[in-house]
Amino acid sequence: MNIWWIRRDIRLHDTPALAGALEKGRGVLPVFVLDEHLLAKPAEKRQAFLFSGLRALEDDLHRLGSGLVVRSGDPAEVLPQLASEIEAYTVYAEEDYSPYAVQRDRELAGKVDLKLVHGLGVHPPALVTKADGSPYTVFTPFSKVWKALPFSNYTHPAPTSLPPLPSLTSEEIPATPSTDHFPTGEMEALRRLDAFLSGPVRDYADARNRMDLDGTSSLSPYLRFGMLSARTAVSAAMETARETDDTMVRKGCEVWINELIWREFYQAILYHFPFVLKTAFNAGLRNIPWRNAPAELQAWQQGLTGYPVVDAAMRQLNATGWMHNRARMITASFLVKDLLINWQEGERWFMQNLVDGDPAANNGSWQWTAGTGTDAAPYFRIFNPVLQGKKFDPLGVYVRRWVPELANVPDRYIHTPWEMSPLEQSAVNVIIGRNYPQPIVDHASARERTLKAYKGG
DNA sequence: TGAAATGTTGGGGCG
């Protein structure tokens, strides 16, 4: 019997590690290890999503005649122990390229026969390189090579039955609150993929930036845990584009695939430059004089900055564990460039609260915003939260949804409520400084401050 | 996957 060690492939469709384990007809034991390293991290919403996803997978495995063995501890101890209990031949796992995972797997590889197979993205990071094998640090050439690499539409079919489990002790998957906003499991993931590609993808190129519309795929949590295979997502989008004569649909598919390539770009960056988790990619920007401003950091975290779009976004994150992509850029720019607070504070807060929080994408995006990263936004590219709000939430629908105290503010003031006269304020029951904060910084002067700090740093 | 500052142009008000 082989072991299928489940990590970021919580699914049965297109699962190379499971297919590998089944290949020689020796039977398979699906295993999940509750690694204390991962449990120790404060990330309740993501853990809840993970555990309910595991329960869904366990149900599916039962239906196929198998099941799921859960053990807690250090994988480098747990798996050799389990392997000896069933006299396993080989442990198959989908390769994870993050520094922690690489180290963990290296340790285990000395103790059992571990076979890592690619399945996290479409192309393994070591394959999308320049001719001399060196990594890309700019997105566009990376994406060109990514697109030029041969892409096989073949995806491993989900098995229709599995051999029964030997009798083994297994632990309970920890009980967690339900994840209302993201029903879990691969059925839901595949349903969402289908729903997105049969409708919203047509307007995706523009609507994806609109915070007041549901124009995104909302698949990120499923991709994060492999409840949806990235290869399945890309093949489906390619097929949708191929089968339509609607140029809008084709454009939407193209733009969406590009977003999926961004995920792999940052996976590759983390693989080739693991130090980015500790410090700025750009060595010239490691000494920016960040402000130590706990009260302002907290105002940002709680959605009480006085800038409606920023507050709406932070409250959406706190309430749902997810934030619109445009809103992520706006809130990140606000923390870094308006408050001049270290991007690593924002990185940590997002990792604690995002259901889809992924070290590679999260770090890459924060460094992009801070201008410290690969392919970075120039340091002088500073978002104006008012203009961003007007552009991407023109009627304030998003703001009103998440900042209910502003519900009655007229459209023309919804992104600048402090501009209302005292009379107008009391008419809509929004007294700035009383039941909605005064902006905690003045954008124009904050901008000047940041430009100076970056020039010095 | 910016925004602000600065430059240019052209219509219209007005003496």
Added chain:
DNA sequence: ACGCCCCAACATTTC
């Protein structure tokens, strides 16, 4: 009718 000025609209440059 003419020249001057203002400024909106757009383009370019700068941060």
